[in-house]
Amino acid sequence: MRLIAIAALVTAFAAVSAAADERSVQLKQAPGLDKVQGNCSGCHSLDYVPMNSPFLSPAGWDAEVAKMINAFGAPIDQADAKIIADYLKANYGM
Amino acid sequence: MITRRSLLEAAGAGSLLAGTGMAVPRLFAAQAETPLNLPAALPEGMRSEAVLDTLPGKKPLIKLAYRPPNYESPIEYLRTVITPNDEFFVRYHLSDIPRVDAGTWKLAIGGEAASQEVRFGLEDLKQFTPVEVVALCQCSGNRRGLMQPHVPGVEWGYGAMGCARWKGVRLKDLLDKAGLKKEAIEIVLDGADKGVSDKTPKFTKSLPAWKALEDTTMVAYEMNGQPLPHWNGFPARVVVPGWTGTYWMKHITSLTAITKPFEGFWMKSAYRIPLGKFPNVARFSSQETAVNTPITDMVVNSLITSHTDGAMVKLGSTVTVAGIAWDGGYGLSMVEVSVDGGKTWTEAALGKDNGPFALHTFSLHFVPRVAGKHVVMARATNKIGQSQATVLIPNPAGYHHNLVQALTLIAA
Numbered sequence: 132m133r134l135i136a137i138a139a140l141v142t143a144f145a146a147v148s149a150a151a152d153e154r155s156v157q158l159k160q161a162p163g164l165d166k167v168q169g170n171c172s173g174c175h176s177l178d179y180v181p182m183n184s185p186f187l188s189p190a191g192w193d194a195e196v197a198k199m200i201n202a203f204g205a206p207i208d209q210a211d212a213k214i215i216a217d218y219l220k221a222n223y224g225m
Numbered sequence: 226m227i228t229r230r231s232l233l234e235a236a237g238a239g240s241l242l243a244g245t246g247m248a249v250p251r252l253f254a255a256q257a258e259t260p261l262n263l264p265a266a267l268p269e270g271m272r273s274e275a276v277l278d279t280l281p282g283k284k285p286l287i288k289l290a291y292r293p294p295n296y297e298s299p300i301e302y303l304r305t306v307i308t309p310n311d312e313f314f315v316r317y318h319l320s321d322i323p324r325v326d327a328g329t330w331k332l333a334i335g336g337e338a339a340s341q342e343v344r345f346g347l348e349d350l351k352q353f354t355p356v357e358v359v360a361l362c363q364c365s366g367n368r369r370g371l372m373q374p375h376v377p378g379v380e381w382g383y384g385a386m387g388c389a390r391w392k393g394v395r396l397k398d399l400l401d402k403a404g405l406k407k408e409a410i411e412i413v414l415d416g417a418d419k420g421v422s423d424k425t426p427k428f429t430k431s432l433p434a435w436k437a438l439e440d441t442t443m444v445a446y447e448m449n450g451q452p453l454p455h456w457n458g459f460p461a462r463v464v465v466p467g468w469t470g471t472y473w474m475k476h477i478t479s480l481t482a483i484t485k486p487f488e489g490f491w492m493k494s495a496y497r498i499p500l501g502k503f504p505n506v507a508r509f510s511s512q513e514t515a516v517n518t519p520i521t522d523m524v525v526n527s528l529i530t531s532h533t534d535g536a537m538v539k540l541g542s543t544v545t546v547a548g549i550a551w552d553g554g555y556g557l558s559m560v561e562v563s564v565d566g567g568k569t570w571t572e573a574a575l576g577k578d579n580g581p582f583a584l585h586t587f588s589l590h591f592v593p594r595v596a597g598k599h600v601v602m603a604r605a606t607n608k609i610g611q612s613q614a615t616v617l618i619p620n621p622a623g624y625h626h627n628l629v630q631a632l633t634l635i636a637a
Contacts, residue, residue, distance in 0.1 A: 152278065153291045174320055174421045176291035184270035186375040195377055202490060204424025223270065 153177070163218030170207045170215060171199070184223035192219040261287055261299065262533040264382055267370040271380040282454055284311045289379055293317035294456070297384030303549060304530045306359070306576065306584045308387035310449055315456040316364050316385060316470065318428045318491075319420040325476050327452075327460040332399070332444065336413070338482035340404030347460050350446055353394040358441050360466035360582035361388040361551050362473055365496055365520045368626035376623040383528055388551075388584040391464045393445035397438045399480060409482040410511050412437040413489075414463050417476035430472055430496075431487035432465065433509050436521075441466045441554075441582065444477055466582035467522050467554030468507070469624075471496045486511045496520050498620050504611050507553070522553030525613060526627040527560055527587070527605040532634055540596050540636045546573075547588040550605035552581075558608045560587040566600035566631065573603070593636035602631045 156178045158164055171177060187195065196216045199205040207215070263272045271289065278288035278296065286296035294315050302312035327347050335342030363386035370380035379385075400412070411431040419427050436442060445464045446453065453459045458475030465472040471491075486492075497517040498505075507521040527550035538544045550560045561570040576586035593599050606612040613627045 155276075156274070156291070174425070175293060178274045178288075178290050181270035181274045182268065182289060182380050183377050184268060186268055187377060191377065202494065203420070203426070204422050206422065206424070 156181075159222040161218060161222050163214045163221075166211050166214045167218055170205065170211055174199075174203070174205065180219065180223055186225055187219075187223070188225050189220045192216055192224060195219070263287075264371060264534065266373070267382055268375050268380050271370055280315060280456055282311060283313075283315070283456065286312075286314065287382070287384060289381065293320045293322070295379045295381075297381055298387060300383055300528065300530045300533070303384065303386070303528065303584075304547070304586075306388060306549075306579050306586060307449060308389060310389070310451055310454050310457070313387040313389065313448075313454070313457055314364070314385050316379075317418060317475075319418055319425060321421055322418045323476075324455060325417055325460055330460050330478075332461065332477060333479045334399050334403040334481075335479075336403075336409075336481035336483055338406045338409035338484050339400070340406065343402045345399070345402075347446060350394050350444065350461065353398050355392055356395055356440070356443055357390060357392045358443070358464070358466050358582055359388065359390045359579040360441070360464060361386060361523070361584055362464075362470045363523055363551075365469040365471050365624045366622065369623035371626055371628070372619070372623040373617060374619075376621060378623055385470075389448045390450070391443065391445040392447035392450075393443040393461065393464065395440065396442045396444060396463070396480065397440070399444060400437065400482065403480075403482070405482055408484045409434045410485070411483050411487050413479070413481040413483055413487050414472065414474040414477065415479045415481070416458075416462075416474045417478050426490035428474075428491055429487075429489045430474060431483070431489075431492055431512075432472055433511060434482075436465065436468070436507070436509075444480075469496075469520050469523055471520065492519060495622070496624075497622070498624055502618050502620065503625055505553070506555070506609070520624050523551065524625045524627045525552035525557070525605050525607045525611045526550065527603045527613065527630070529601065529603050529630055529632055531588075532601070532632055534632045536632070536634050538593055538599075538634045538636050540593055543590050543592055544634070545588055545590050546601050546603070547586065548603055549584045550587055550603070551584050552605070552607040552611065554581045555611075556581045556608040557585050558606050560585070560603060560605045562587070562589040563602040563604075564589075564591045564593075564599055567602050567629075570604065593634070596636055599634045599636055600631050601634055602629055604629050 153176045276288050277285040279285045289295045296315040298314045331344045333344050367381050367385035369378050413431045415429045443464050444461050446461045463474040498520050509519045512519045529548040531547040560573045562573045563570045573587040573589040613629045
């Protein structure tokens with residue numbers, strides 16, 4: 132029991148410290164950011180967004196959002212997908 | 226190629242910041258004593274997000290993305306043939322990465338093109354005749370961030386690569402135990418890591434049977450005489466000397482022999498290069514289409530590790546230009562260095578040969594006699610006559626970047 136408790140603590144600590152590192156990633160404050168955070172950060176840290184900037188065209192960001200949904204199975208509804216793509220184009224586009 | 230931009234930025238980070246009006250990147254704020262010397266040609270957003278960060282058990286690496294973790298080695302870690310385990314780059318596609326328990330871990334070998342399924346634990350693997358090879362593991366997209374125009378993906382600089390002495394069991398010996406049939410055309414490789422959502426295609430790859438059965442293709446359980454680090458595939462990974470890292474499945478859990486081409490996303494849609502554009506020799510015929518083919522063997526390449534762009538050198542004193550070179554396992558014939566921007570080339574001295582799949586070190590001495598800029602370049606050639614690209618070969622995913630580097634040294 133004690134070992135299990137310690138293991139759980141260690142796991143919890145590891146998860147928290149990873150999250151703390153990720154929190155240093157600050158995307159631009161702009162309309163749609165909440166949808167980006169809510170829909171994208173379940174599967175990956177948000178540094179993937181600025182890393183891929185500023186060189187994608189509007190069509191390029193549309194393709195990235197479509198890839199996340201169609202190829203990687205991200206459960207994002209159409210309305211949110213449009214808000215996310217518009218945010219990316221406006222803030223991290225070419 | 227020297228662009229106006231790189232010349233401007235060669236003068237140093239100070240002028241770069243002043244020139245672009247950018248906020249001070251965090252790497253200078255947090256790590257003022259250790260500038261990352263990221264090439265100016267990388268995307269601006271990548272350069273401002275990159276920081277030195279330390280994963281458990283690793284020395285500081287350049288963090289490109291936290292989750293899934295993608296961390297490259299600073300070039301200072303790439304000055305030797307062997308990259309130490311704690312300096313070795315980290316590359317994952319998906320975020321759910323379990324800590325594998327070596328005591329309960331099993332590797333399953335079977336499939337429709339095998340006569341039976343067999344399962345081996347870590348201690349079982351060590352009962353096979355061991356093989357060792359010194360081999361470079363390089364991400365297919367190493368240097369993607371230097372592609373012009375930029376393409377989306379992990380925007381790697383020069384450090385998505387490392388070379389280790391791998392020890393393990395031949396894939397062929399493992400497949401023999403499962404009774405591999407002659408109908409096998411591909412061997413499917415699967416590992417323990419996966420996506421957060423079960424709708425995300427697992428990172429699963431296949432190798433053509435001919436490559437899987439080569440003497441140097443193995444399941445490795447040791448890296449530089451030690452167990453593999455968690456971040457590099459503990460307790461065992463596939464090692465495919467000469468081929469890009471995409472086939473080097475980490476945390477390997479199954480080898481499946483099949484009679485039809487594997488249909489998974491990571492074979493059919495990802496890791497493909499246009500057909501006929503690159504000088505690659507190794508064919509993956511069962512996966513070829515009319516327009517593209519899976520990436521296979523690495524292209525010949527080199528990296529200057531002794532200096533970074535814009536470095537100061539002493540006028541009238543000997544400067545040693547040194548670095549590493551490699552290819553897809555055909556063997557290097559020479560590395561040439563130019564200290565005059567490519568007008569003349571001199572053959573560099575090569576270090577000890579650790580076999581055709583290893584990094585090769587090279588060095589060349591020169592004395593700058595004129596104050597000011599000296600453009601230094603390196604160019605490797607292999608034994609089948611391939612050399613590095615002088616014009617970038619564009620491709621949608623930014624693979625096989627082997628453009629000849631040009632660094633400006635300032636003599637004063």
